Amino acid sequence: MINKHINQFNLFVDGKEVDTGIYDYTPYSDKFITAFKDTYRVISKLKKGEIPDNAGEYVYARYCIGDDSLNLKAIDAAHDAAKIFGRFPVSKRRKILHDIHDNLEKNKDEFIQLMCIEGHPISLAEWEYRSAERLYSKKAINFYTDELWREVTRFRNETLYLARRPDGVVCMSPPKNASASNSTLGLHALLGGNTLIIKPPLKAPISTIFLWKNIVNPALEKNGAPAGTINLITGNSKTITEQWLTSPKVNDILFFGDSEAGLEIGRKCYTAGKKPILELSGSDPLILWKDCDVDDAAASAMDAFLGSTQICMVPKKFIVHEDIFDAFIDKMKEKISQIVYGLPSMPDVILSPVIKTNIFEEYLSEAIDKGARLLCGGSRIDYDNTPNPKGVYVQPTLIQIDDNQDLYSFSCVKNENFFPLIPVIKVKSSKQGSEKDREIFFRMIDLVNQNEFGLRISAWVKSPAYIRQFIRHLPDSGLLRINARHVEFSECLAGHGGTKKTGGPFGEMNYAWLKTTHLQGITLARERRKTKRN
Numbered sequence: 001m002i003n004k005h006i007n008q009f010n011l012f013v014d015g016k017e018v019d020t021g022i023y024d025y026t027p028y029s030d031k032f033i034t035a036f037k038d039t040y041r042v043i044s045k046l047k048k049g050e051i052p053d054n055a056g057e058y059v060y061a062r063y064c065i066g067d068d069s070l071n072l073k074a075i076d077a078a079h080d081a082a083k084i085f086g087r088f089p090v091s092k093r094r095k096i097l098h099d100i101h102d103n104l105e106k107n108k109d110e111f112i113q114l115m116c117i118e119g120h121p122i123s124l125a126e127w128e129y130r131s132a133e134r135l136y137s138k139k140a141i142n143f144y145t146d147e148l149w150r151e152v153t154r155f156r157n158e159t160l161y162l163a164r165r166p167d168g169v170v171c172m173s174p175p176k177n178a179s180a181s182n183s184t185l186g187l188h189a190l191l192g193g194n195t196l197i198i199k200p201p202l203k204a205p206i207s208t209i210f211l212w213k214n215i216v217n218p219a220l221e222k223n224g225a226p227a228g229t230i231n232l233i234t235g236n237s238k239t240i241t242e243q244w245l246t247s248p249k250v251n252d253i254l255f256f257g258d259s260e261a262g263l264e265i266g267r268k269c270y271t272a273g274k275k276p277i278l279e280l281s282g283s284d285p286l287i288l289w290k291d292c293d294v295d296d297a298a299a300s301a302m303d304a305f306l307g308s309t310q311i312c313m314v315p316k317k318f319i320v321h322e323d324i325f326d327a328f329i330d331k332m333k334e335k336i337s338q339i340v341y342g343l344p345s346m347p348d349v350i351l352s353p354v355i356k357t358n359i360f361e362e363y364l365s366e367a368i369d370k371g372a373r374l375l376c377g378g379s380r381i382d383y384d385n386t387p388n389p390k391g392v393y394v395q396p397t398l399i400q401i402d403d404n405q406d407l408y409s410f411s412c413v414k415n416e417n418f419f420p421l422i423p424v425i426k427v428k429s430s431k432q433g434s435e436k437d438r439e440i441f442f443r444m445i446d447l448v449n450q451n452e453f454g455l456r457i458s459a460w461v462k463s464p465a466y467i468r469q470f471i472r473h474l475p476d477s478g479l480l481r482i483n484a485r486h487v488e489f490s491e492c493l494a495g496h497g498g499t500k501k502t503g504g505p506f507g508e509m510n511y512a513w514l515k516t517t518h519l520q521g522i523t524l525a526r527e528r529r530k531t532k533r534n
Contacts, residue, residue, distance in 0.1 A: 005055070005056025005057075006025075006055060006056050006059050006060070006061060006062055007060060007061040007062075008061065008062055008063070008064075009061055009062070009063040009064065009205070009206050009209045009210070010063075010064050011064045011066055011070065011209075011232050011233055011234060012209075012212070012213050012217070012230070012231060012232040013070060013073050013074045013077055013228075013231045013232070013233065014073065014074070014076075014077035014227050014228045014231065015077075015226075015227025015228060016227070017213075018064065018066070018070065019064055020064040020065060020066055020067070020070065021064075022064065022065040022067075023046075023047075023062040023063065023064060023065065024047075024062065024063060024065055024202065024203075025043045025046055025047070025059050025061070025062050025063075026059065026060050026061045026062070026063065026117065026118065026204070026205075026206050027039045027042075027043060027058055027059050027060065028058065028059070028060050028117055029116070029117060029118060029119035029343070029344045029345075030343040030344060030345050031057070031058045032119075033343060033344075033353065033383055033392070034343070034383075035058070038058060039058045039059075042054070042055050042058045042059060043058075043059060046059065046062070060117050060206075061117075061206050063205055063206055063209065063234070064234065065202070065234050065235060066233045066234050066235040067235055068235070068239055068240075068243065070233055070235070071197075071233050071235060071239075071240050071243050071244075072243065072247075074197045074228075074231035074233050075169065075197065075243070075244075075247050075249050075250060076249070077227065077228030077231055078169045078195040078196065078197050078228050078229075078231055078249075079168070079169055079195075079228075079249035080226075080228055081195045081225075081226040081227065081228030081229045082166070082168045082169055082194065082195040084226040085166075085193060085194075085195055085225055085226055085229050086165075086166040086168070086193045086194070086195075087193075088193060088225070090145055090148050090149050090193075091145075092223060093145075093190065093191050093192075093193060094141055094142070094145040094191065095223055096190065096191075096219050096220060096223045096225065097136060097141045097187060097190070097191050097219075098138055098141060099218075099219035099222060099223065100136065100187060100215060100216050100219045101133070101136050101137060101138060101141070102219075103214075103215045103216070103218060103219055104129075104132060104133060104136070104215055105133065107210075107214060107215050108129060108133075110210070111129060111180070111207065111210065111211065111215070112125045112126060112129050114180075114206055114207040114210050115128060115129075115180060115181075115207045116344050116345055117206070117207075118204045118206065118207055119204070119344055119352055119353065120178075120307065120344060120352065121307065121344045121346075121349040121350055121351065121352055122344065122345065122346070122347055122348075122349065123306070123347075123348060123349060123350045124306050124307045124311075124350065124352070127306065127487070128178060128180070128181035129181070130489070131181060131489045131495055132181055132184045134489045134490075134491055135184070135489055135491070135494070135495050136184065136187055137491055139491055139492070140491045140492050141191065143491075143492045144188070144191055144492075144511070144513050145191065147164070147511075147513075147514075148163070148164045148191070148192065148513065148517070149161065149162075149163050149164070150162055157525055157526045157527075158523045158524065158525050158526070159523070159524045159526070160521070160522070160523050160524075161521070161522040161523075161524070162519060162520075162521060162522075163519075163520045163521075163522055164192060164513070164514065164517035164518070164519060164520075165193075165517055165518050165519075165520050166192050166193030166194045166516070166517055167192075167194055167251040167252050167275060167516050167517060167518060168194060168195070168249075168250075168251035168252075169194065169195055169196075169197065169249055169250050169251050169252070170186065170189045170194045170195070170196050170197075170251065170252040170253075170254060170516050171196075171197045171199070171244045171250055171252070171253050171254065172185070172186050172189075172196060172197065172198050172199070172253075172254040172255075173199045173237065173240075173241070173253075173254070173255050173256060173257075174198070174199075174200065174201070174208065174256050175201070175256040175257060175279075175312075176201035176203055176204050177307070177310050177311065178307075178311060179200050179201050179204055179205065179207065179208045180200075180207035180208040180210075180211050182256055182279070182496075183198055183200070183208050183211065183212070184211070185254065185279070185496055185510070185512045186198060186230075186254070186512070187216070188511065188512030188513040188515075188516065189252075189254070189512055189513070189516040190216075190220075190229070190230075191513045192512075192513040192514075192516045192517040193517070194251075194252070194516050194517075195228060195229050195230070195231075196229070196230045196231065197230075197231045197233065197244075197250075198212055198230065198231070198232050198233075199232075199233050199234060199235070199237070199240055200232065200234060202234055202235075202237075205234055208232075209232055212230055212232055213232060216230060217230060241253070241265065244274075245268055245269065245272045245274065246272065250274060251274065251275060252274060252275040252276075252277055252515070252516050253265065253269050253274055253275070253276055253277070254277040254279070254512070254515075254516075255276065255277070255278055255279065256279045256280075257279075257280060258280065258281050258416070259280040259281040259416075259453075259501040259502070262278045262279075262280040262281075262504070263278070263280070263501070263504055265278070266278050266504045266505075275515075275516075276504070277510070277512065277515045277516070278502075278503050278504045278507065279312075279496055279497070279502075279503070279510065280312075280501060280502050280503065280504070281312055281416040281453055281455075281501060281502060282312035282313050282314075282316070282416065282453050282455030282456065282498065282502055283316040283317070283415060283416040283417065283451065283452070283453045284313075284315060284316060284317075284451065284453055284454070284455050284456050284457055284477065285315060285316075285317045285318065285319045285447070285448055285451065285457060285458075286300060286301055286304075286315035286317075286318050286319070286457075286458045286459075286460070286486050287318075287319045287320075287444055287448070287457070287458065287459040287460065287461075287470070288318065288319070288320045288321060288324060288328055288459075288460050289321055289441075289459065289460060289461035289462075289463070289466055289470075290321040290323040290324050290437070290440075291461065291462040291463055291466075292324070292460035292461055292462060292483075293460065293462070293483075294324055294327050294328055294331055295331065296460065296483070297328065297460035298328060298331040298332055298335055299335075299485070300315075300458060300460070300484075300485045300486050300487075301315060301318055301328075301332060301422075301486075302332075302335050302336075303315065303485060303486055303487040304316065304318075304420070304422050304486075305336075305339070305350055305351065305396045305420050306350050306487065307350070307351075307352050308351045308352050308353070308354050308393070308394060308419060308420050309417055309418065309419055309420045309421070309422070310352065310354070310355065310418050310419070311487075312416070312455060312502075313455055313456050313486075313487060313495070314486065314487055315422075315456075315458065315486045315487075316416060316417050316422065317413060317422065317423050317424075317425065318422060318423070318424045318425065319425045319427060319444050319447055319448070320424060320425065320426055320427065321427060321440055321444075322426055322427060322428040322429070322440070325424075325426045328424075329375060329398070329400075329424065332375075332376075332398060332424075333375070333376055333398075336376055336377070336396050336398075339351070339396060341381075341383065341384055341385040341393075342383060342384065343383055351383075351393055351394075351396075351420070352393075353383075353392040353393060354392060354393060354394045354418075354419045354420070355418065356418050356419055357380055357391075357392065357394060357419065359418075359419065360380075360394055360397075360417075360419035360420075360421055361380075362411075363411045363412040363415075363417065363419075363421055364378060364397065364399070364412070364421055366410070366411055366412075367399050367401070367410055367411075367412050367423070368399075370405070370409070370410060371401075371405060372399040372400060372401045372410070372423070373399060373400040373401075374397070374398075374399055375398040375399060375400055375424065376395075376396070376397065376398050377394075377395035377396050377397030377398065377420070377421075378395060378397050379394075379395050380392075380393065380394055380395075381393045381394065381395055394419050394420050394421075395420070396420045396422075397420055397421045397422065398422050398424055399412070399421070399422070399423050399424065400423075400424050400426060401413065401423050401424070401425050401426070402425075402426050402428065403425055403426065403427045403428065403443060403447065404428070407425060407447065407450075408450055410423065413425075414452070416453065425447065427440050427443050427444055427447070428440070429443075441466065441469065445473045445474070448474060448476075449476065451500075452500055452501045453498065453500055453501050453502045454476050454477040454478060454498040454499030454500040454501075454502045454503070454507065455477060455478055455479070455497075455498035455502045456477060456478060456479045456480075456481065456486060456487075456498070457474055457477045457479070457480050457481070458480075458481040458482070458484065458485075458486040459474070459480070459481075459482055459483075460482075460483055461482070461483070462483075467482060470482065476499050476500070477498055477499060477502075478494075478496070478497040478498035478499065478502065478503070478507070478508060478509040478510065479493065479495075479498075479509060493509070494509050494510050494511050494512070496509075496510040496512075497509040497510025497511075498510075
């Protein structure tokens with residue numbers, strides 16, 4: 001019997017909860033940071049079948065681990081359900097999404113709390129909730145639904161329609177850094193008439209399990225969706241993915257992860273005749289033109305440090321016109337000095353433990369050796385900002401790189417930084433007046449176009465002429481945000497998807513209801529009237 005103070009999260013297959021009898025444990029993130037040895041000791045005892053009296057002080061929940069056979073059952077259940085759910089009217093699927101949105105609002109506090117227990121700072125968890133709430137608002141869902149079936153025209157004796165048809169079974173593997181919020185992309189797949197298998201990450205699954213079992217599934221049941229419409233499994237990622245790739249009952253694989261692994265998954269999908277939908281790395285710029293509102297731009301730039309920069313869609317490099325470079329750096333230093341340090345459960349905290357501290361140190365050392373200038377930060381710390389060369393936190397770090405250097409020879413410019421190290425690129429010109437601005441503008445464009453990723457680009461600029469120029473010359477990303485916060489979400493525009501290494505050769509802004517459906521043209525001929533001959 002599990003300690004009464006520890007919650008249990010079961011898996012969910014074919015409309016039934018599944019207790020596999022094999023468990024792992026979710027500690028309170030605060031305890032894991034402040035009392036790692038004691039937390040580790042308690043979890044070790046629980047895994048041996050011992051139940052310490054104080055287990056509930058350190059451990060929030062245990063969750064089930066699945067195996068290969070359970071994944072195969074989920075594939076069968078999703079395949080059978082797809083035959084029914086795919087025939088649901090679009091209006092009924094829209095109603096399901098509206099009900100899910102209502103359930104999301106009702107369960108807001110618990111959903112955010114679970115993400116915090118898993119280690120997301122409150123500020124980050126609230127941002128993740130806002131993104132889901134906005135992208136699946138009733139207004140947005142109505143817009144998406146209108147694109148699934150529409151009459152194109154009436155011509156001669158025909159009525160022509162464009163219809164999006166469901167692909168069938170969609171398997172989704174959301175990322176461990178933000179599993180629950182990213183998994184909401186699967187709601188689009190439901191709207192398209194598909195069924196789902198969701199595999200939360202082994203080390204942080206509980207908020208994702210809660211979302212799909214306690215928020216999504218009640219809306220499905222309320223509207224008569226068949227058992228097996230959604231299925232939740234966990235287990236060995238490599239084995240599960242191989243089963244998805246080899247099963248003739250699986251149609252699409254929605255994969256989140258780093259670009260190298262994701263592009264290889266994409267290759268395997270094509271070889272196996274599956275449709276890959278890739279949500280991969282982001283390492284995108286925030287651009288500041290000389291006339292921008294520096295305060296607003298700096299507020300957007302500070303979002304780079306959400307979750308210690310371990311979120312793919314935050315800005316990872318700043319490209320700044322030389323005329324406002326010093327003013328921008330002064331403002332950033334002021335804002336960074338006001339950052340609140342603390343544990344994930346504390347209000348206003350934005351930083352979280354950094355997984356790749358060794359690569360942070362490697363990239364920073366390389367940049368300094370190549371001539372970059374350290375502007376602030378640069379050290380590992382504890383959660384309370386106490387210096388510690390072995391600390392699991394990293395100070396928000398800015399380095400200056402002038403654009404007369406080979407910028408993409410710097411690892412921190414070329415690659416995705418998954419730690420709070422932000423290169424600030426000062427773009428200069430020896431010319432004067434309009435010629436100076438023209439040279440700086442096209443240098444900025446060249447720098448952005450050399451970037452190997454294309455998730456989001458944001459630009460801060462007041463001049464109507466240069467607004468038009470940025471829109472014209474920056475087409476290669478999923479989203480382009482002008483004078484809008486880099487990490488915010490806009491109703492009716494998808495929050496995911498991108499070009500280049502972000503989404504692969506077919507990458508674009510990802511409307512998953514488009515990605516998980518296929519277009520069919522329909523013509524309905526009206527009966528011709530016969531005329532009598534005299």
